[in-house]
Amino acid sequence: MKKFVIQKNSRNILKEKMKYKYIPDRVFIDSEVLYHPITVRITNNLRKTPYEIVKNVKSFIKEFNFNYKNGKKYLLITKQKGKFIKPCPGTPHYLCCNYYIINLTLNCPLDCTYCILQYYLNNPFMIIYANIEDLFRELDSFLSPNKFYRIGTGELTDSLVFDHFTEFSKDLISYFANKNNTVFELKTKTTNIENLTKINPNGKTVVAWSLNSDRIAKNEEINAPSNIERIKTAKKIISYGYKVGFHFDPIIFYPDWEKDYFKIVYNIFENINAEYIAWISLGTLRFPPRLKDIIQNRFPKTKIVYDEFIIGLDGKFRYFKTLRLKIYKKFANWIRELSNGKVFIYLCMESKEIWEKILGWNPKGKRELGDKLCKIMLAK
Numbered sequence: 192m193k194k195f196v197i198q199k200n201s202r203n204i205l206k207e208k209m210k211y212k213y214i215p216d217r218v219f220i221d222s223e224v225l226y227h228p229i230t231v232r233i234t235n236n237l238r239k240t241p242y243e244i245v246k247n248v249k250s251f252i253k254e255f256n257f258n259y260k261n262g263k264k265y266l267l268i269t270k271q272k273g274k275f276i277k278p279c280p281g282t283p284h285y286l287c288c289n290y291y292i293i294n295l296t297l298n299c300p301l302d303c304t305y306c307i308l309q310y311y312l313n314n315p316f317m318i319i320y321a322n323i324e325d326l327f328r329e330l331d332s333f334l335s336p337n338k339f340y341r342i343g344t345g346e347l348t349d350s351l352v353f354d355h356f357t358e359f360s361k362d363l364i365s366y367f368a369n370k371n372n373t374v375f376e377l378k379t380k381t382t383n384i385e386n387l388t389k390i391n392p393n394g395k396t397v398v399a400w401s402l403n404s405d406r407i408a409k410n411e412e413i414n415a416p417s418n419i420e421r422i423k424t425a426k427k428i429i430s431y432g433y434k435v436g437f438h439f440d441p442i443i444f445y446p447d448w449e450k451d452y453f454k455i456v457y458n459i460f461e462n463i464n465a466e467y468i469a470w471i472s473l474g475t476l477r478f479p480p481r482l483k484d485i486i487q488n489r490f491p492k493t494k495i496v497y498d499e500f501i502i503g504l505d506g507k508f509r510y511f512k513t514l515r516l517k518i519y520k521k522f523a524n525w526i527r528e529l530s531n532g533k534v535f536i537y538l539c540m541e542s543k544e545i546w547e548k549i550l551g552w553n554p555k556g557k558r559e560l561g562d563k564l565c566k567i568m569l570a571k
């Protein structure tokens with residue numbers, strides 16, 4: 192297999208190219224899905240991008256000379272041979288929200304410094320699974336008509352970052368539009384909503400944007416649009432029948448955090464009526480110790496890993512409890528005041544004690560929280 196030389200200034204080129212729409216330098220296609228309609232759709236949409244056929248994906252990945260950064264330039268279209276749907280792993284000893292993940296695409300070119308995928312994924316390619324028909328078969332047998340489900344695509348990728356060539360949003364939103372007890376969530380930092388405007392979600396899809404302070408967005412969310420672009424895009428999508436959500440996660444502490452984060456919370460309610468917001472979630476920075484080395488190596492200029500942390504019950508670094516409480520309390524007050532108490536707030540991977548102190552209640556288990564989120568959204 193030919194090896195590709197990465198130019199010195201590739202990071203700048205990548206940033207320019209990807210400002211809003213990611214285009215890979217090369218597409219590798221698993222011979223098993225060469226004539227699959229999804230492969231044909233993607234190659235048609237990426238007509239100018241050269242492609243190569245790969246006979247044995249496993250040995251191709253093993254032999255390919257890449258690292259995490261340059262892997263972002265290459266797209267691999269292959270077949271999901273395992274399960275597409277998994278429960279969100281959450282984190283031991285902390286409350287989780289009973290979220291299910293659909294793994295139809297893997298990895299992300301936005302390259303946030305804090306991204307857990309650098310630690311979690313075992314190869315750096317941008318991966319697209321073509322066999323979407325197997326996902327729909329799996330969903331048909333997984334979803335029971337008597338339960339509530341909250342399910343989404345944005346855990347091991349950004350839900351919309353590849354959508355201009357995969358068009359998966361159209362397939363998924365149409366599928367979930369006919370499900371009565373299921374809320375489908377797309378999580379993104381992009382402005383890539385064109386395909387969403389062509390589909391009627393029938394009140395079943397939430398499009399949620401991850402937000403941060405402007406300083407963190409600029410310095411740590413390297414290829415992502417600015418916060419205000421994300422908020423303006425959220426405002427736009429509401430007019431197409433979608434509800435929106437916002438995730439402040441990871442909230443990162445630094446001397447001016449309060450002023451900077453308040454500005455973004457204010458921007459949300461300046462632009463968006465609270466009745467269209469399904470939920471806002473909050474989570475402070477947390478990461479497994481090994482991710483710290485990866486971040487230091489890949490992003491030597493970032494300062495986010497040099498604060499004071501404790502090791503939480505789940506073995507991850509977190510801020511001290513007093514600081515987490517202070518941060519959550521501020522956010523919760525801002526959101527309650529600016530929305531007149533109309534927006535549901537939840538905490539991501541926090542303890543019952545913190546829930547109780549900040550929100551005045553804690554869910555008895557993950558099903559209670561998951562069901563509550565579904566009912567809130569379906570009633571909006």
Ligand code: SF4
Nearest residue numbers: 299301302303306348
């Ligand atoms: S947008 Fe999410 S998945 Fe993509 S690099 Fe950033 S943290 Fe990772």
